[in-house]
Every structure is written in C-alpha cells, then in structure tokens.
Amino acid sequence: MSNRKQIVGFVIGLMAVASMAPATEAADYEYDPYNAEDIMELCAGCHGEYGQGGGDGEYPRLAGLPVKYLEDQLRAYIKGERQGLVMVTYANEREMPDADVRDISRYMAEIELPSKMPVIDQNLDSLEKLLIASKVFNVPRLEGDTVLGGQIYNKQCKKCHGKEGAGRGKFPQLAGQFSDYIRLQIEDFRSGKRINKQMDKYLVGLTDEDIDNLLAYLSVVDD
Template identity: 40%
Template sequence: MLHPRALISFAALLALCLASPLQAQPYDYDPDNGEEINELCAGCHGEFGQGGKDGEYPRLAAQPIEFTMNQLRLFRDRKRKNLAMVEYIDDRQMPESDIYDIARYLSEIKLKTQLSPIDENAPDFDAYARLLESKMTMQIPKAEGDIERGSKLYNKECDSCHGKEGWGNHKKAVPMLAGQYTNYLWRQVEQLRTHRRIHDPDEPEEELLNDFSDQDLTDIFAYLSVMDD
C-alpha cells in the first residue's frame, strides 16, 4: 500500500518536468532556424526527435515547448549535468531565441505509433513516402509489469498533470511519459532519487519517489509503454 504522501500528484513525485507557468515569448518563431539547429540534435536524438539507442537518448518530439526550453536552460546553466550537451548549449552558442526555435520545432513533430496499412503491389505505391513514414513511426517496446495495476496507480496519481494516457500537458509544460523510452524513465528516477537531477531548485534536498516502490514504478511504466497516441 502506498504511503499517504504518495497521494501527492505523481507529476511532482516523478518530477520529470520543471513545470512553470507559460510565458509569452518575445521572439518571432523561425522554423528554418529550428530545423537547422535540429540537424545538430539529430546526431543523438534522431532526425525527427525520436531519440535512440533504446533510451540512451530520449525522445524530444512533441514535448511541450516550455518544458524543453526549461531543460535547455538547465543544461546551459550547468544545473542539470550532461557533458554531451555542454558544447551545444553554451549561452554564446544558443541564446534564448534559438532555444525557443528548437523547442517549438520539436514540439510540432508528430510521431505515429503504427504504420498505416498499405498494398505494396498497388500501382501508386510510393516506396520513398513509405520509408519516410516509417522513420516518423515510433512504438515503445512493451515493458514488463502489471499493466492493470499500473493503470490504476497512474490514474490515481498521475493523470491530472501528465494527461489521461500520459501524453503530457502543453498548457502546464508537463512532459509526456507515454511515448518515452522506459529505460530513460528509469534513469531519471535514479537521478532524482540520488539528487543528481533536481526537481525544484527551491527545495534541492526534496526527496522524491521514495514513497513509490520499484514495483509501483515498474507497473506504471508497463502501463505507459502500451499507450497509443
């Protein structure tokens, strides 16, 4: 049975976001600049922000703009440690306008969870279009765990912030959990539990996730892994 503190929103417990009120951006969106910046990101995170290497690099596509911007600022200010990001996110290389452009560009990428049915023998079959569609299709491998129990836990603790089926909340800058690599989610759990990643800078010693057992999280992640957008 979960400790009473676990009744706190799972969004706060999992803390995979640094949610803050959305602010009007003083920049004109430059999609060409966003696309150009994404060419650098693609080396690790994929051409369409789909991530890779089974979660070594997380999915960025369709994440809320303000959430992505917050994370880039944390990397830039060395408040979230990631050596691979340092050379790309230094303030001299990526001002706020660039951060906005890439965050918005990535937020507008929509990845399908399954390919559309098609007849490869049809006279109008377009092999290149099919290849492009396959690149923009991403389905998370089913994770081990009790999906039914995970569904109940998620609906009780998480959906008010992360959405009914885990696809995030753009208005609140809360990230998606469904559609994200399970291995990546586990790494964030470990970093939050050991304070290598800080959820709230105003409470750096805040203990998160301690009221959830590994089995609780295993079941929640199993449920999220079978969600279709």
C-alpha cells in the same frame, strides 16, 4: 493606513518582477524555421532525424514533447540547473542564445510521430511509403503489470502528466518515451541529481516493483 502601504509595496514588487521578465520573453522574437533546421542537424546526431531519440533511450525522444517543457529543459542545461554532461556541450550560453532555444523547441514539439502504422495510400511511390513507415515510433512493451501500473499512474502522476501520459505545458509526456530513459530520470529525481520540488513527494515510497509496473503501463498506453 498600513494596509494601503502594504498594497502599494506589493504592486511595486510585482512591477519589479515584471520588468525582469523580458530577458527571456523578447518582444521582437519571431520563429525562424530555417534556423531551427540548422540547429536540428546538430541534435539529430543523438536525438535522431525526427527527434525520435535513440540508443534504447540513452538519447530521449524529443519529438512532440510540449514546447514549454523543451524550452525549460534547455534553459536548465544552459544555467547548469540540470546536469547532463553531453547536453552541456550544446546547450550553453555561447552556443545557444534564447532565440535558438525557442526555435529548436518549437521545431521539435511540432514533429508528429504516430505510434501506429497509418493506412498508406497505395498510389504513393515506395520512397514515400518508406518515409511514412520510418516515422512510426512505438516503445517496446515492457514486462510488468500494466493494470497495477495504470492505477499508480492515475493516482499519483495523472494530475500533472495528463491522461494516458500525454503531457502538456511544463509537464513532459511520459507515454511514447523510452522506458530506460524514464527509469533513469526517476532514479535521478530520487537521488537528488535532478531536482524538481513539485514531484519529489510523488516518487517517495514507490518500490522497484511499482516502477516496473508504471513503466509497463506507460509502454503500452499509446498502443
């Protein structure tokens, strides 16, 4: 019966796909935090000591982004699918084997940067207090209508980027990311410099004012 043949063909197809997977999913991979710390020294020069980014968003924040998203981006730079003149120096096949991609992604993803000053135990010495304060990270509030921005966000972005821009899995968090960096990425998606088929249709039709309002909303949503 031809139906049966189709099913067998389908299963064989699936097996072929599965056997290609181990290239990135090495079974013997084990997280090596010391290796991650070594790699971090390279990244910190631009992305900051705590992965908080810098240069008003010239260097994006990486701390706390979903691990899957970070891995995807590094692999995209390595394969040349995402252009980034600066990043390609660091993320290429010679410099970055896949175990390094996984180590540094997990390390960055696990860094927590509070958006508000936590209550500080007064028994701590001043150096410890300073360290806590230096990890507080908040994007400056941007001009724009945060209510309208929130409406656009909830209608067109939330189903992937999560409630209040928190991100998860392969969807980056947008809250707590530099506004200028997000603006540039939106421009790059719209001009086709950065490619993401899933998202394209949600960005068409947004006016400059919509984008200002969206960014204003994202700049305050985690305050």
